[in-house]
Amino acid sequence: MKKILPIAHGVRGELEIPGDKSISHRSIILSSLGTTTVEVSNFLAGADCLSTVNCMKSLGVKIERFGEKILVTGNGLRGLREPENILDAGNSGTTLRLLMGLLAPQKFLTTFTGDDSLRSRPMARVIRPLTEAGASIVGRNSNKNLPITILPAEKIFRGITYKMPVASAQVKSALLLAGLYAEDATTVIEPAPSRNHTEKMLAAFGARLERTGNAIKIFPAEKLTAPEKISVPGDISSAAYWIVLATILDGSDVTIKNVGVNETRTGLLDVLRKMGATIELRNERTSGGERAADLRVVSSKLRGVEFGGEIIPRLIDEIPALSVAAAFAEGTTIIRDVAELRVKESDRLAAIVEEFNKISPETFSATDDCLTIRGGRKKFFAECATRGDHRMAMSAAIFGAAAEGVTLDDDDCVKISYPNFFDVLKV
């Protein structure tokens, strides 16, 4: 249990945030496919990325960890070996879905499991196209839930053209990784652009890719050439809590250092600015093919906005934090096309409505795919359940800190993406 007290003053000074979760996963997976040692710095040593590390080790990759520095030495694109035991992806959808794509074309058998949350999340969305390409994958029940077994690939892997029904970087990435082993090119068409870290990093490893509008095509590869170093930028999804908190607390003026600002991830900044927030990008630079900047955020009065459609994949993980901002705005915020929130680490639409209304009653309501937040209502001290979901825990924590305080039933889940979150919140 964790008790968060109201913060009487604004957020001031400078903040460092942990490395980007999505890029940390990919840096381990792709480095595992090269033949030379890669030094990954500012790696997010959160539980999700450590699940990826452990899975890759079980597949025969040499990985050494020195705090936030990781050394990865792969055995080449065709050098993975059959794991001796079941692979555990823990809470991590990214570990599981990306590795399913990587392992589907291999000539050995792999079985995956995960925690209670991951075992209930839908995997048919990745199994279906991989099966079309030639994979044999069996999962539990019609949703193809974990445990899942990937049988040794017997057929030649085909290059497919797959039009994704929902925007998902995890599904896209799985198909691109499988595409490295296909007999001809694989094309993935997204309904709206999702985070593009996999394609950027694959290109940096020498894979051939072509983008046309929302279609991304990858050609089969003989080998990947790893860079010597990968420097992971800070995670904008972790910065989101401080961006929102600084915006809604009077007297704030904070600079968040080294935040990844890849354009497929910055929807939160666009929406908050539309609501009236003051967010300045300073010292913009490119590091390892990814944009990064220091973000200066000053307290601002917010107004409600309406949005949905193409922007949603660019801020999907930030909606719990954004809902907190909307509760402090004047007027109503309507967020459309968010059905995907129902299949995240928890059903986040239900969690936002049920848990956040405990802090600000009659503020949050949802339909199947739309979230409405009536801003400016009274806030109370409350006891919120995190539902084991790291982003719900951190969003509830900043909500309580900006309101009348909150207790959380579990604070351990933040270790998934932000192990020292509560130490920073104390400051």
Ligand code: S3P
């Ligand atoms: C991620 C993709 C997104 C996101 C998740 C991380 C990734 O999931 O919500 O936290 O690293 O590829 P979907 O692919 O399910 O949209």
